[in-house]
Amino acid sequence: MKSDRARRVLALYRSAATLGVDEKARLGDLVLARTLRGDFPRFDLPAAAVAPDSTFAFRAWGFALGKVGLALVALGVSGAFACAWQKSADVSSNPPSREPFRHGALHVERLEAELRALTQDDRAA
Amino acid sequence: MASRRDDSSSAAQVTRVFAEHADFVWRSLRRLGVAAADADDVLQEVFLVVHRRISEYEDRGLMRAWLFSISQQLSKHYHRSAKRMEERQRGVVTNAPGTDLEEAVARREADQVVNAFLDGLDESLRLAFYLSDVEGLTAPEISSALGVKLNTVYSRVRKARKLFDDLLASRAREELEAP
Numbered sequence A: 001m002k003s004d005r006a007r008r009v010l011a012l013y014r015s016a017a018t019l020g021v022d023e024k025a026r027l028g029d030l031v032l033a034r035t036l037r038g039d040f041p042r043f044d045l046p047a048a049a050v051a052p053d054s055t056f057a058f059r060a061w062g063f064a065l066g067k068v069g070l071a072l073v074a075l076g077v078s079g080a081f082a083c084a085w086q087k088s089a090d091v092s093s094n095p096p097s098r099e100p101f102r103h104g105a106l107h108v109e110r111l112e113a114e115l116r117a118l119t120q121d122d123r124a125a
Numbered sequence B: 001m002a003s004r005r006d007d008s009s010s011a012a013q014v015t016r017v018f019a020e021h022a023d024f025v026w027r028s029l030r031r032l033g034v035a036a037a038d039a040d041d042v043l044q045e046v047f048l049v050v051h052r053r054i055s056e057y058e059d060r061g062l063m064r065a066w067l068f069s070i071s072q073q074l075s076k077h078y079h080r081s082a083k084r085m086e087e088r089q090r091g092v093v094t095n096a097p098g099t100d101l102e103e104a105v106a107r108r109e110a111d112q113v114v115n116a117f118l119d120g121l122d123e124s125l126r127l128a129f130y131l132s133d134v135e136g137l138t139a140p141e142i143s144s145a146l147g148v149k150l151n152t153v154y155s156r157v158r159k160a161r162k163l164f165d166d167l168l169a170s171r172a173r174e175e176l177e178a179p
Helices: A004-016 A021-037 A056-061 A064-093 A099-124 B002-031 B036-053 B063-082 B101-120 B123-134 B139-146 B150-177
Strands: none
Touching: A004 B101, A004 B123, A004 B150, A021 B002, A021 B036, B002 B036, B002 B063, B002 B123, B036 B063, B063 B139, B101 B123, B101 B150, B123 B139, B123 B150, B139 B150
8 A cells, every 4th residue: 555645746747748639639639640651660570569467456456456357256255265165175174974774773773682582572472 | 432431530549548647647748757858759759659550559448557668668778878876766856836836735745645655665565556556547457557456456556565665655754752
């Protein structure tokens, strides 16, 4: 962030270095007259040298809403990553275990066996 | 017939771009070392290149980056062809009409401070700081104009701002200490 003092000095500098209304109008007329006459300088630039690089992100960044959109996308992506990471961490720290089920099953089997034994004893008696 | 229509629509576009950005181009040329006496001519050439190339330009919100890129190329050509180096990196001439004496003095002082600061900076920092804090270009625009990565732009601007703040702070201290 610029400090207030820096902002003030730079604003003064910028206001000091302007073309001036009359000069700007004169130069504008000259440029227009030359373009209409086809009076171009011999020096030209290859198209590639003057075509600015641009991507969707570059274009979007040029606008306030675009900045907000890109920030939301970045937040969404990082949130999705965080969720996925947390899920995988949960799964690895608590692997699904069959132990309780096995213990439960054994317990039921044992009870059934005891019950059978008791009923047999009763019959025998 | 169609070509004449294209030409006039292109001329109208150039007129619009000129009205919006002529000051920016002029300041940039001066900052790139084009002498005051030649800046008007080079400025015209920048807009003639714009006229010639505007059909290839897609409006991507990077107009100032494009104009700076053209200005940079033309100023290099200017330095190469004419070897007019004596005024290189000198201060920008004040063209703005002064409102009152106090403001004129403040402007002159700001002009001297900023020019001295920019002249003393390493070129990579200078252009990043100039485009960001003087001209108000966004980081992606600067990245496009200078052909450097976005992170590089941020770090250069941050570094230059720190130096500029240090300079202003030391000037303020000197003023306080002066009898």
